[in-house]
Amino acid sequence: MACAEVERLANEIAVRESMVFLEGAAYTGPGPGVRTESRGLLMFDYLTDVRGERIVVVQVSWFG
Template identity: 60%
Template sequence: MSEWAWEYDPDDLLDGLPSEAIAELESLAREIATRDSMLFPEGAAHTGDVPGLQREHRGRLMVAYLPDVRGERIVIVRALWLG
């Protein structure tokens, strides 16, 4: 199992979010990356199907992300703070 990374795209995704939301997003992203690294332990060598757009929420935060299995990362594409 490798350590997956996470990032967000577009670059301005976090603009306007309060610091509480950003901290929650970073925590959730690390957890998702860790979980996905366990779901796809072969990472870059993966040859099977990969999941499409996924959604997670925690408290007032909702995120949509794409698992990039071969790139061993998740890409947050949407963040919504209901605060």
């Protein structure tokens, strides 16, 4: 259950980030750094790799 929830939330964030950083691989500004997202029993830290057009989940906490 935790893995499915992490995957669902990561996909949601990746879509959101693609709308914020429209330049994608052509982006030349600074990255947004490590951020935290929480939803229900799940909390994770992630890094947006704007030029790589992906997010990298660096830590997951499941409180269930």
